[in-house]
Amino acid sequence: MSAVRVWSKPARVVLVLAGVGLGSAVLAFLGALFLHVAPANSVSQEYRTQVDWVVYPEFEQNWKLFAPDPLQRNVAVDARVQTIGADGAVATGDWHGLTAEDWAAIRHDPAPSHLDQNLLRRAWDFYESTHGENDAKAADGSRGQLAERYLERIALQRIGRGGDRAIQVQLRVTVTAVAPPAWSRQQTDTAPHSRELPWWPVGEADWKGLT
Template sequence: MRVWSVPARVVLSVAALGLAAGTALFLAALFLHVAPENAVSRRYRAEVDAVVYPEFEQNWKLFAPNPLQQNVMVDARVQTIAGDGRITTRDWTGLTAQDFAAVRHNPAPSHVDQNLLRRAWDFYDATHPQQDGAVAGPRAKLAEEYLKRIALQRIGRTAGGERILQIQFRVGARTVAPPPWSPEQVSTDPDYRELPWWPVNEDDYRGLA
Protein backbone atom coordinates (compact mmCIF):
# COMPACT_ATOMS: atom_id res chain seq x y z
CA MET A 1 0.00 0.00 0.00
CA ARG A 2 1.41 3.35 -1.00
CA VAL A 3 1.94 5.85 1.78
CA TRP A 4 1.90 9.53 0.85
CA SER A 5 4.58 11.69 2.30
CA VAL A 6 3.67 14.64 4.50
CA PRO A 7 4.46 17.24 1.78
CA ALA A 8 2.35 15.27 -0.72
CA ARG A 9 -0.58 15.11 1.69
CA VAL A 10 -0.31 18.85 2.28
CA VAL A 11 -0.33 19.56 -1.44
CA LEU A 12 -3.31 17.26 -2.02
CA SER A 13 -5.22 18.78 0.88
CA VAL A 14 -4.60 22.31 -0.34
CA ALA A 15 -5.62 21.33 -3.87
CA ALA A 16 -8.82 19.68 -2.60
CA LEU A 17 -9.69 22.74 -0.53
CA GLY A 18 -9.02 25.00 -3.51
CA LEU A 19 -11.26 22.91 -5.77
CA ALA A 20 -14.03 22.87 -3.15
CA ALA A 21 -13.81 26.62 -2.65
CA GLY A 22 -13.78 27.28 -6.38
CA THR A 23 -16.79 25.03 -6.91
CA ALA A 24 -18.67 26.74 -4.09
CA LEU A 25 -17.94 30.20 -5.51
CA PHE A 26 -18.99 29.10 -8.99
CA LEU A 27 -22.28 27.65 -7.72
CA ALA A 28 -22.88 30.80 -5.67
CA ALA A 29 -22.39 32.95 -8.78
CA LEU A 30 -24.87 30.81 -10.73
CA PHE A 31 -27.36 31.03 -7.87
CA LEU A 32 -27.13 34.83 -7.76
CA HIS A 33 -27.55 34.96 -11.53
CA VAL A 34 -30.82 33.00 -11.60
CA ALA A 35 -32.21 34.25 -8.27
CA PRO A 36 -34.53 37.29 -8.15
CA GLU A 37 -32.62 40.57 -8.01
CA ASN A 38 -31.52 41.38 -4.48
CA ALA A 39 -28.98 43.46 -2.58
CA VAL A 40 -26.18 40.88 -2.93
CA SER A 41 -26.66 40.31 -6.68
CA ARG A 42 -26.78 44.07 -7.31
CA ARG A 43 -23.60 44.64 -5.31
CA TYR A 44 -21.65 41.89 -7.08
CA ARG A 45 -23.30 42.13 -10.50
CA ALA A 46 -20.03 42.70 -12.37
CA GLU A 47 -18.30 39.75 -10.68
CA VAL A 48 -21.27 37.43 -11.23
CA ASP A 49 -21.50 38.40 -14.91
CA ALA A 50 -17.78 37.79 -15.34
CA VAL A 51 -18.22 34.21 -14.10
CA VAL A 52 -21.45 33.39 -15.94
CA TYR A 53 -21.03 35.04 -19.36
CA PRO A 54 -20.72 33.84 -22.00
CA GLU A 55 -20.06 30.14 -21.37
CA PHE A 56 -22.56 29.59 -18.54
CA GLU A 57 -25.39 31.92 -19.46
CA GLN A 58 -28.78 30.97 -17.95
CA ASN A 59 -32.09 32.15 -19.41
CA TRP A 60 -34.34 30.88 -16.62
CA LYS A 61 -35.09 32.16 -13.15
CA LEU A 62 -35.00 30.37 -9.82
CA PHE A 63 -38.51 31.37 -8.78
CA ALA A 64 -41.61 31.66 -10.94
CA PRO A 65 -43.16 34.01 -10.20
CA ASN A 66 -40.50 36.02 -8.43
CA PRO A 67 -41.10 36.79 -4.75
CA LEU A 68 -43.06 39.96 -4.10
CA GLN A 69 -41.02 43.11 -3.60
CA GLN A 70 -43.84 45.00 -1.85
CA ASN A 71 -46.18 44.44 1.05
CA VAL A 72 -49.69 45.23 -0.19
CA MET A 73 -52.53 46.03 2.21
CA VAL A 74 -56.10 46.04 0.89
CA ASP A 75 -58.78 47.90 2.86
CA ALA A 76 -62.46 48.40 2.09
CA ARG A 77 -65.21 50.68 3.37
CA VAL A 78 -68.90 50.90 2.56
CA GLN A 79 -71.65 53.44 2.41
CA THR A 80 -74.94 52.39 3.92
CA ILE A 81 -78.43 53.75 3.58
CA ALA A 82 -80.91 53.89 6.44
CA GLY A 83 -84.66 53.53 6.20
CA ASP A 84 -85.10 57.31 6.20
CA GLY A 85 -82.65 57.71 3.30
CA ARG A 86 -79.71 58.86 5.40
CA ILE A 87 -76.37 57.72 3.90
CA THR A 88 -73.42 56.88 6.17
CA THR A 89 -69.80 56.26 5.20
CA ARG A 90 -68.36 53.55 7.42
CA ASP A 91 -64.77 53.17 8.64
CA TRP A 92 -62.14 51.28 6.69
CA THR A 93 -61.96 47.50 7.21
CA GLY A 94 -58.51 45.95 6.88
CA LEU A 95 -59.09 42.94 4.64
CA THR A 96 -55.41 42.04 4.38
CA ALA A 97 -55.05 42.54 8.14
CA GLN A 98 -57.76 39.90 8.60
CA ASP A 99 -55.76 37.48 6.48
CA PHE A 100 -52.58 38.20 8.43
CA ALA A 101 -54.39 37.54 11.70
CA ALA A 102 -55.67 34.19 10.38
CA VAL A 103 -52.23 33.12 9.12
CA ARG A 104 -49.99 34.35 11.94
CA HIS A 105 -49.04 31.59 14.42
CA ASN A 106 -51.12 29.10 12.44
CA PRO A 107 -49.05 25.94 11.71
CA ALA A 108 -51.31 25.03 8.76
CA PRO A 109 -52.68 28.29 7.33
CA SER A 110 -55.43 28.20 4.75
CA HIS A 111 -54.50 28.70 1.11
CA VAL A 112 -57.51 31.03 0.88
CA ASP A 113 -56.23 33.24 3.70
CA GLN A 114 -52.79 33.42 2.12
CA ASN A 115 -53.62 33.98 -1.53
CA LEU A 116 -57.28 34.71 -2.38
CA LEU A 117 -57.30 38.45 -1.69
CA ARG A 118 -53.72 38.98 -2.86
CA ARG A 119 -54.35 37.26 -6.19
CA ALA A 120 -57.63 39.16 -6.62
CA TRP A 121 -55.78 42.45 -6.26
CA ASP A 122 -53.02 41.30 -8.64
CA PHE A 123 -55.76 40.44 -11.16
CA TYR A 124 -57.36 43.87 -10.79
CA ASP A 125 -54.06 45.74 -10.95
CA ALA A 126 -53.01 43.86 -14.11
CA THR A 127 -56.26 44.72 -15.89
CA HIS A 128 -56.41 48.35 -14.72
CA PRO A 129 -53.05 49.93 -15.56
CA GLN A 130 -54.51 53.43 -15.30
CA GLN A 131 -54.69 54.88 -11.82
CA ASP A 132 -58.20 56.25 -12.32
CA GLY A 133 -59.61 52.73 -12.50
CA ALA A 134 -60.77 53.03 -16.10
CA VAL A 135 -61.68 49.69 -17.64
CA ALA A 136 -58.88 48.68 -19.99
CA GLY A 137 -59.89 45.27 -21.36
CA PRO A 138 -62.52 42.55 -21.51
CA ARG A 139 -61.28 40.97 -18.26
CA ALA A 140 -61.26 44.23 -16.33
CA LYS A 141 -64.93 44.10 -15.34
CA LEU A 142 -64.51 40.51 -14.17
CA ALA A 143 -61.59 41.61 -11.98
CA GLU A 144 -63.75 44.33 -10.40
CA GLU A 145 -66.56 41.90 -9.64
CA TYR A 146 -64.15 39.34 -8.22
CA LEU A 147 -62.55 41.84 -5.82
CA LYS A 148 -65.92 43.28 -4.80
CA ARG A 149 -67.47 39.90 -4.06
CA ILE A 150 -64.54 38.86 -1.87
CA ALA A 151 -65.01 41.98 0.26
CA LEU A 152 -68.79 41.67 0.42
CA GLN A 153 -68.53 38.05 1.51
CA ARG A 154 -66.55 39.23 4.54
CA ILE A 155 -68.53 42.38 5.32
CA GLY A 156 -71.99 40.93 4.74
CA ARG A 157 -75.22 42.45 3.46
CA THR A 158 -75.46 45.13 6.13
CA ALA A 159 -73.17 47.31 8.22
CA GLY A 160 -74.42 48.79 11.45
CA GLY A 161 -77.82 47.30 10.67
CA GLU A 162 -78.13 49.30 7.44
CA ARG A 163 -78.14 48.07 3.84
CA ILE A 164 -74.88 48.50 1.93
CA LEU A 165 -75.20 50.94 -0.94
CA GLN A 166 -71.62 51.28 -2.25
CA ILE A 167 -68.14 49.93 -1.59
CA GLN A 168 -64.71 51.48 -2.02
CA PHE A 169 -61.21 50.01 -1.86
CA ARG A 170 -57.95 51.53 -0.66
CA VAL A 171 -54.65 49.78 -1.36
CA GLY A 172 -51.39 50.63 0.37
CA ALA A 173 -48.11 49.35 -1.11
CA ARG A 174 -44.93 49.46 0.97
CA THR A 175 -41.57 48.43 -0.53
CA VAL A 176 -39.79 45.70 1.43
CA ALA A 177 -36.80 47.27 3.16
CA PRO A 178 -33.31 46.07 2.14
CA PRO A 179 -31.14 44.32 4.76
CA PRO A 180 -29.23 46.57 7.19
CA TRP A 181 -25.89 45.86 5.54
CA SER A 182 -27.08 46.85 2.06
CA PRO A 183 -26.09 50.29 0.73
CA GLU A 184 -29.36 50.46 -1.21
CA GLN A 185 -31.63 53.33 -0.25
CA VAL A 186 -35.36 52.87 -0.86
CA SER A 187 -38.42 54.57 0.53
CA THR A 188 -40.55 52.32 2.73
CA ASP A 189 -43.35 54.86 3.10
CA PRO A 190 -46.69 53.41 2.02
CA ASP A 191 -48.11 54.54 -1.31
CA TYR A 192 -51.91 54.60 -1.16
CA ARG A 193 -54.31 54.23 -4.06
CA GLU A 194 -58.06 54.72 -3.66
CA LEU A 195 -60.45 53.20 -6.16
CA PRO A 196 -63.76 54.84 -7.08
CA TRP A 197 -66.98 53.90 -5.32
CA TRP A 198 -68.69 50.86 -6.81
CA PRO A 199 -72.46 50.34 -6.45
CA VAL A 200 -73.62 47.20 -4.64
CA ASN A 201 -76.76 45.32 -5.62
CA GLU A 202 -78.34 41.95 -4.94
CA ASP A 203 -76.52 40.27 -7.83
CA ASP A 204 -73.21 40.91 -6.10
CA TYR A 205 -74.24 38.49 -3.30
CA ARG A 206 -75.37 35.71 -5.60
CA GLY A 207 -73.79 32.42 -4.52
CA LEU A 208 -72.03 33.90 -1.50
CA ALA A 209 -72.31 32.06 1.79
Protein backbone atom coordinates (compact mmCIF):
# COMPACT_ATOMS: atom_id res chain seq x y z
CA MET A 1 0.00 0.00 0.00
CA SER A 2 1.53 3.28 -1.11
CA ALA A 3 1.88 6.08 1.35
CA VAL A 4 -0.32 9.15 0.96
CA ARG A 5 1.75 12.11 -0.07
CA VAL A 6 1.52 14.97 2.39
CA TRP A 7 2.27 18.43 1.07
CA SER A 8 4.19 20.72 3.35
CA LYS A 9 2.63 23.99 4.42
CA PRO A 10 4.87 26.14 2.16
CA ALA A 11 4.05 23.85 -0.78
CA ARG A 12 0.32 24.19 -0.13
CA VAL A 13 0.67 27.97 0.03
CA VAL A 14 2.50 27.99 -3.30
CA LEU A 15 -0.16 25.77 -4.91
CA VAL A 16 -2.98 27.93 -3.61
CA LEU A 17 -1.31 31.12 -4.79
CA ALA A 18 -0.59 29.58 -8.20
CA GLY A 19 -4.21 28.45 -8.52
CA VAL A 20 -5.54 31.86 -7.53
CA GLY A 21 -3.14 33.57 -9.95
CA LEU A 22 -4.07 31.26 -12.83
CA GLY A 23 -7.78 31.63 -12.15
CA SER A 24 -7.47 35.42 -11.99
CA ALA A 25 -5.56 35.50 -15.28
CA VAL A 26 -8.24 33.37 -16.98
CA LEU A 27 -11.03 35.59 -15.65
CA ALA A 28 -9.18 38.74 -16.74
CA PHE A 29 -8.63 37.28 -20.21
CA LEU A 30 -12.28 36.28 -20.60
CA GLY A 31 -13.32 39.71 -19.33
CA ALA A 32 -11.16 41.42 -21.95
CA LEU A 33 -12.67 39.27 -24.71
CA PHE A 34 -16.17 40.08 -23.45
CA LEU A 35 -15.47 43.83 -23.47
CA HIS A 36 -14.05 43.53 -26.98
CA VAL A 37 -17.15 41.92 -28.49
CA ALA A 38 -19.73 43.68 -26.30
CA PRO A 39 -21.45 46.87 -27.48
CA ALA A 40 -19.48 50.02 -26.69
CA ASN A 41 -19.86 51.10 -23.05
CA SER A 42 -18.06 53.28 -20.51
CA VAL A 43 -15.89 50.41 -19.23
CA SER A 44 -14.75 49.22 -22.67
CA GLN A 45 -13.99 52.80 -23.71
CA GLU A 46 -12.00 53.56 -20.57
CA TYR A 47 -9.89 50.41 -20.88
CA ARG A 48 -9.75 50.23 -24.69
CA THR A 49 -5.93 50.28 -24.77
CA GLN A 50 -5.63 47.39 -22.31
CA VAL A 51 -8.36 45.37 -24.03
CA ASP A 52 -6.75 45.84 -27.46
CA TRP A 53 -3.39 44.76 -26.02
CA VAL A 54 -4.95 41.46 -24.88
CA VAL A 55 -7.08 40.78 -27.95
CA TYR A 56 -4.90 41.83 -30.91
CA PRO A 57 -3.74 40.23 -33.05
CA GLU A 58 -4.37 36.59 -32.08
CA PHE A 59 -7.92 36.82 -30.68
CA GLU A 60 -9.59 39.42 -32.87
CA GLN A 61 -13.25 38.86 -33.73
CA ASN A 62 -15.07 40.17 -36.80
CA TRP A 63 -18.43 40.51 -35.09
CA LYS A 64 -19.99 42.15 -32.06
CA LEU A 65 -21.84 40.44 -29.23
CA PHE A 66 -25.65 40.55 -29.64
CA ALA A 67 -25.26 42.06 -33.13
CA PRO A 68 -23.41 39.67 -35.46
CA ASP A 69 -22.39 41.32 -38.72
CA PRO A 70 -20.73 38.73 -40.95
CA LEU A 71 -19.08 39.78 -44.19
CA GLN A 72 -21.71 40.22 -46.89
CA ARG A 73 -19.49 40.81 -49.88
CA ASN A 74 -16.79 39.10 -51.88
CA VAL A 75 -13.65 41.12 -52.58
CA ALA A 76 -11.31 40.10 -55.40
CA VAL A 77 -7.91 41.80 -55.73
CA ASP A 78 -5.93 41.72 -58.99
CA ALA A 79 -2.57 43.29 -59.81
CA ARG A 80 -0.47 44.07 -62.86
CA VAL A 81 2.96 45.56 -63.42
CA GLN A 82 4.43 47.88 -65.99
CA THR A 83 7.91 46.92 -67.13
CA ILE A 84 10.72 48.42 -69.15
CA GLY A 85 12.93 46.29 -71.35
CA ALA A 86 16.62 46.60 -72.17
CA ASP A 87 15.66 48.50 -75.34
CA GLY A 88 13.64 51.03 -73.34
CA ALA A 89 10.26 49.69 -74.46
CA VAL A 90 7.54 49.98 -71.80
CA ALA A 91 4.93 47.20 -71.54
CA THR A 92 1.89 46.70 -69.32
CA GLY A 93 1.28 43.15 -68.17
CA ASP A 94 -2.01 41.30 -67.81
CA TRP A 95 -4.02 41.34 -64.60
CA HIS A 96 -2.81 38.76 -62.08
CA GLY A 97 -5.60 37.31 -59.88
CA LEU A 98 -4.21 37.50 -56.34
CA THR A 99 -7.48 36.59 -54.61
CA ALA A 100 -8.17 33.86 -57.16
CA GLU A 101 -4.88 32.24 -56.17
CA ASP A 102 -5.88 32.28 -52.52
CA TRP A 103 -9.31 30.81 -53.25
CA ALA A 104 -7.74 28.03 -55.31
CA ALA A 105 -5.36 27.20 -52.46
CA ILE A 106 -8.16 27.18 -49.85
CA ARG A 107 -10.71 25.07 -51.73
CA HIS A 108 -10.66 21.35 -50.89
CA ASP A 109 -7.90 21.90 -48.29
CA PRO A 110 -9.00 20.54 -44.88
CA ALA A 111 -6.44 22.76 -43.13
CA PRO A 112 -5.96 25.87 -45.30
CA SER A 113 -3.11 28.25 -44.60
CA HIS A 114 -3.86 31.24 -42.39
CA LEU A 115 -1.94 33.40 -44.87
CA ASP A 116 -4.08 32.21 -47.78
CA GLN A 117 -7.22 33.02 -45.85
CA ASN A 118 -6.36 36.37 -44.33
CA LEU A 119 -3.18 38.09 -45.56
CA LEU A 120 -4.59 39.73 -48.69
CA ARG A 121 -8.04 40.32 -47.16
CA ARG A 122 -6.58 42.09 -44.13
CA ALA A 123 -4.23 44.12 -46.32
CA TRP A 124 -7.21 45.43 -48.30
CA ASP A 125 -9.20 46.11 -45.11
CA PHE A 126 -6.23 48.12 -43.86
CA TYR A 127 -6.11 50.12 -47.10
CA GLU A 128 -9.84 50.83 -46.96
CA SER A 129 -9.63 51.97 -43.35
CA THR A 130 -6.93 54.52 -44.20
CA HIS A 131 -8.15 55.68 -47.61
CA GLY A 132 -11.87 55.06 -47.85
CA GLU A 133 -12.87 56.03 -51.40
CA ASN A 134 -10.03 58.55 -51.69
CA ASP A 135 -6.96 56.90 -53.20
CA ALA A 136 -4.93 60.11 -52.82
CA LYS A 137 -5.39 60.23 -49.05
CA ALA A 138 -2.05 58.59 -48.21
CA ALA A 139 -0.42 62.00 -47.82
CA ASP A 140 -2.56 62.55 -44.73
CA GLY A 141 -0.45 60.23 -42.60
CA SER A 142 2.03 57.42 -42.38
CA ARG A 143 -0.67 54.75 -41.93
CA GLY A 144 -1.98 55.41 -45.43
CA GLN A 145 1.49 55.14 -46.89
CA LEU A 146 2.10 51.95 -44.93
CA ALA A 147 -1.15 50.47 -46.28
CA GLU A 148 -0.05 51.22 -49.83
CA ARG A 149 3.41 49.71 -49.37
CA TYR A 150 1.86 46.62 -47.76
CA LEU A 151 -0.43 45.96 -50.74
CA GLU A 152 2.31 46.82 -53.21
CA ARG A 153 4.80 44.35 -51.73
CA ILE A 154 2.19 41.58 -51.60
CA ALA A 155 1.48 42.14 -55.30
CA LEU A 156 5.17 42.19 -56.23
CA GLN A 157 5.86 39.03 -54.26
CA ARG A 158 2.98 37.19 -55.95
CA ILE A 159 3.82 38.33 -59.48
CA GLY A 160 7.59 37.95 -59.17
CA ARG A 161 10.38 39.77 -60.96
CA GLY A 162 10.12 38.07 -64.34
CA GLY A 163 12.45 39.18 -67.12
CA ASP A 164 12.14 42.94 -67.63
CA ARG A 165 12.44 45.45 -64.78
CA ALA A 166 9.16 46.45 -63.13
CA ILE A 167 8.73 50.21 -62.86
CA GLN A 168 5.11 50.46 -61.68
CA VAL A 169 2.44 48.28 -60.12
CA GLN A 170 -1.32 48.76 -60.09
CA LEU A 171 -4.10 46.99 -58.17
CA ARG A 172 -7.74 46.51 -59.07
CA VAL A 173 -10.40 45.57 -56.55
CA THR A 174 -13.76 44.07 -57.53
CA VAL A 175 -16.47 44.00 -54.87
CA THR A 176 -19.55 41.79 -55.31
CA ALA A 177 -22.33 41.77 -52.73
CA VAL A 178 -23.57 38.38 -51.58
CA ALA A 179 -27.11 37.74 -52.79
CA PRO A 180 -29.75 37.47 -50.05
CA PRO A 181 -31.52 34.11 -49.55
CA ALA A 182 -34.43 33.28 -51.79
CA TRP A 183 -36.99 33.76 -49.01
CA SER A 184 -35.73 37.27 -48.15
CA ARG A 185 -37.41 40.41 -49.45
CA GLN A 186 -34.13 42.32 -49.24
CA GLN A 187 -33.01 43.94 -52.48
CA THR A 188 -29.25 43.84 -53.05
CA ASP A 189 -27.17 44.99 -55.99
CA THR A 190 -25.11 41.90 -56.80
CA ALA A 191 -23.37 43.36 -59.84
CA PRO A 192 -19.57 43.48 -59.49
CA HIS A 193 -18.10 46.94 -58.92
CA SER A 194 -14.43 47.43 -59.83
CA ARG A 195 -12.04 50.07 -58.61
CA GLU A 196 -8.59 50.62 -60.05
CA LEU A 197 -6.00 52.10 -57.72
CA PRO A 198 -3.34 54.52 -58.98
CA TRP A 199 -0.07 53.26 -60.41
CA TRP A 200 2.59 53.03 -57.70
CA PRO A 201 6.29 53.34 -58.64
CA VAL A 202 8.48 50.32 -57.99
CA GLY A 203 12.08 50.69 -56.85
CA GLU A 204 14.74 48.20 -55.86
CA ALA A 205 13.96 48.79 -52.18
CA ASP A 206 10.41 47.51 -52.74
CA TRP A 207 11.81 44.04 -53.54
CA LYS A 208 13.90 43.85 -50.36
CA GLY A 209 13.07 40.73 -48.34
CA LEU A 210 10.69 39.32 -50.95
CA THR A 211 11.21 35.78 -52.21
